[in-house]
Amino acid sequence: MKxxxxxSALLDELLKPLPVFVRPMAKKSIKSKIEQVAQENGAEEISHDHVVRGYILAAPDKDRAVTALEAHNIDLAPYEELLK
Known part of the structure; x- marks a missing residue:
């Protein structure tokens, strides 16, 4: 998947707060979820929306995910159903 x-830059930015030794494993897991979301939507390319959706779905702690996304000025209104 392209x-x-x-x-890709957004995913890297969202992972920056994580400790360096955890990032590769977290990136692999989150990237897999993002690609799954894109594939389920029939996309050929990973978009900003796929990254946000996949990041939320992969996050074990939704509050931290919200904090990270808000720090990047991402409007969470379209993603409220995922945050419940």
Whole structure:
């Protein structure tokens, strides 16, 4: 699956707060979830929306996910159903 440059950059930014030794494993897990979300939507390319949705779904702690996304000025209104 092809990743847009901005989508890949967003994922890297969202992972920055994690300790360096945890990032590779977290990235692999979250990236897999993002690609699953995109595939379920029939997409050929990973978009910003797929990254946000996959990140939320993969997050074990939704409050931390919200904090990270808000820190990047991402409007969470379209994703409220995922945050419940």
């Amino acid at each position: 990743w847009q440059d901005e989508s």
